[in-house]
Amino acid sequence: MTRRVIAFAVLWLALLAAGAYRCYVFATTPGRAAPAPVTWPVDSTLPRATATPTIVMFAHPDCACTAASLVELADLVAELAPRPRVLIVFTGAHDPRASANWDTAGRIADAIRLRDDGREARRFGAQTSGYALVYDARGIRRFAGGLTGARGHVGDNVGRRAAAAALRGTAGEPSHGVFGCSLEAE
C-alpha cells in the first residue's frame, strides 16, 4: 500500500509540475506584434490629440485577458493630470458593443471607444489584444506594448510603468511584451 501511495504521490507531483509549467508558459508568453509606426500614421482615422499625449489600445471584444489590460489602463490614466486622450479600438468583424470588454472600457474616464475592421490595427502593427501605443502631442511614438505583466494578470508591471512614463513625457522603456488573445486568426 505504501509503495502504491508513493508511486501515486510521484505521479501526482509530476502532473502538478507539468500543469504549473503550462500555466506559467501560458501566462508569461507574450503575443505577436508587428513593428509599430514611429509617428502617427497619416492615413489613420483615429482622432489623435494635439495638445496632450494620446494612448491607443487595441482590444479583442471577447478576450478575457484584455479585461486586465483595461483595468491597468484605467488605473494608469486615473493617476495622470492632465488626462491624455484615450482611444480604445475594438478590432474584429462583429459588433463589440454587447461584450464585457466594451462595458469595462466605457467605465474609463474620457475614454473613446471605437470600432475597427482591422485596418487601423494593421496601420499600428497591433496583432494581440491589449496592445497599447503612446504618442505625444506631436504624434511621435513613445511606447508600444502591453500594460500587464502576464495574460490576464492585474498589478504593477514594467509595461504599465513604461506607458506611464511615456505619457508623462519622462524616460522609460519604449516597448513591452503584450499578453492577450490574437486579434486575427493565426
Next chain:
Amino acid sequence: MPDLRRQIYDDMRQRVHRQTDRMFLWLFLAQWSVAIVIAIVRTPWTWSGAQRSIHPHVLAAIFVGGTLCALPALLIRVYPARAITRHVVAVVQMLWSALLILVMGGRIEAHFHVFGSLAFLAFYRDWRVIATASLTMAADHLTTGLAWPDSVYGVANPEWWRFLEHVAWVAFEDVILLVGCVRATREMSDAALREGVLQQTAATIQRKVEDRTQLLEETAERYRLLVENTEAIPFEYDVVARQFLYVAPKAAQMLECDSAELLAPGALEVVAHPLDRAAVRAAIGAFIDGERSASAPIDHRMITMQGRTIHVRTFVSSHSDGRIRGIMLDMTHQTLLESELRQAQRLESVGRLAAGVAHEINTPIQFVSDSLEFTREAVGDLVQIVAIQQRVLDAMRAGSWSTTLSDSAAASAEQAELPYLVAELPRAIDRALDGTHRVTAIVRSLRVFAHDRREMMEVDLREAIESTLTIARNEYRYIADLELQLEPVPLVSCVGGEINQVILNIVVNAAHAIGDVVAESGDRGKIIVAMRQIDESVEIAISDTGAGIPEHARNHIFEQFYTTKPVGKGTGQGLALSRSVVVDKHHGSLTFESASGVGTTFRILLPIAQPPEPVSSAA
C-alpha cells in the same frame, strides 16, 4: 492514570485530526468547484481573431485543481489522522492559494486565501502543520517571486526585502495560530485529564454497581431458595385483574397443578372452595379497607386440580395499587391432627373420668344387686309358703285335712314374715329398676359426651350440659355443690362432642380450683352452671368458688401447654383447645372473670347459627 490520560489525549487528537481531515476533504472539493466556476465565468475562452478555444485557466481549474485534490483525498482515506496526511493537506492547501490566485487573474484580494488557509489548518491543533504550510508558502513565494515577481509582489521590480515582508506577515499570523494551537493542545490535555478522572470514577462506580448487583442477586437467590423451600407459600395477587402475579412453586405442588395454571387470570376462583369463595373475597376486601389486621389469618379450603379438598391458612401482609401480598400455609395435615387431638382429648377425659363414672355406676348397681338378692330370698320364702299351702290344699281335697297341717302352714307363713315380704318385694323391684335406669342414664351421658360426630349440627345444649355434668360428677360431688340455672334456649349449631369437651374442661378446672381451697377445711364449694340466650347467641357461664386465677397467669391460660396445676394433674392443653373450639371453629368467644379468693367465671358465647363452615379467622 498517566497512561489513561495519555490514551484519552491520543484518542482526542485522533478524533480532531480525523474531523479536520474530513473537513479539508470537503474544503478541497469546494475550492475545486469554486475554481472551475470562477474560471468559466472570468475566462471561459481564449481567442484567435474570431476563433475561440477553451481558456487554459478553465483547463487548469479542472485538471490542476483535480490533481491537487487527488493526493490528499487518497491519504485521508488510506492514512486518516496520520502526520503525513496532515502535512500533505497543508502543502496542497497552500498550492490551492496559488491556483486560485492564478484563475482570479492575480487579484490582490485572492492572496487573502493564504491567510484563510493557515487559519483553517490551525484546526489540526498541530503547530508543525502550520510550519509546513508556511514553508510551502515561502518556497512558492521565493521561486515565483524570482521567476515572475509582479505576479507575487504586484510590482515588477520589488525591493530585496519584499519577500521578507510577505513572510513576516505570514509569520505574524503563524504566531497567533501557534499560540492558539498550544492553548488548544493544553486544553485538550486538561480535558483528557478530566475525562480520565471521570472514566476512572465511572469505572469504580461500575465495579461497585456490579458488585452490589451480584450481591443483590445472591441475596435474592438465597431468599428465594429460603422462601420457596419452606412450607410457607408467598404470593402476590392482583385483586382487580384477579390474577396471581407471583406465587411460590410450592403452591403448584400443593394444588397438584402447573405453576403456569396458577398464574392464569381467574386461577384463584378455580382453586378456591365454592363454599369459601365469598368469605375469602370478603376477608381480602376487609383487609384492603383496613377493617382487618395483617396478623389475622384467613382459614379456608381449596380444591386441588385432582379434586382433593385441602385446608389453607392465608396471611395477607400488605397491599398497594390493588395488589395484595402474603403467604399461604397448607393446614390440611394440621387440621386433621387437631381434630384427632380433640377427639383424643375427649377420650382421654373419658378415660380419666372412668373411675368416677364407674363409681357412679357402682352405687345403683349395688342396690340393684341388693334388691335382687332380697327379691331372690323373698321369692324363695314365698315358694316355700306356696308349697306348704299346696299340701294343705291337697289334704283338704283328699279329706285328710288336720289342724296340724294347717298349723304348719301358718307357722311357715309367719316364719317367712309374709306381710313384710308382700310389702317390701315391690319396693325392691322398684329400687332395682331405678338403679337400672340410673345406670342407663350414665351410660347414655357417656355416649352423649363421647359424641363422635365432627360436623356441625343442631344440638340441645341443656342435654349436653347435663350429660357432661353427669360424667364429671365424681370430680366435684365430694367438694362442691352443683347449681344449675339453665334457661330454655334454642338448638345451637355446633359440634356437640367438642362443646361437651369444653364444658367438661371448665367444670373439671372449677372442681380442681375448689378442691385446692376446701382440701384442708373440709368445707364445700359451689359450682354454678348457667345458660341463657343473648341476642343471636347462647351464653354458658360456669362459676366456681375457688381461689381464682393468679394475676400473673391470666394472660397465659389460653396458651398451649401452659398450666398452673402440678405435674400429672394438668397438661396445659384443655383451655387452649377449648378456645380453639369456641373461637376458631364456632366463631364464638371464651372469656373469664376472676377474683382472687372469690372464684372464677368462664363464659362461653356461641352463635346460634354458624356462617358457612369452615372459613374462620382468629382476629
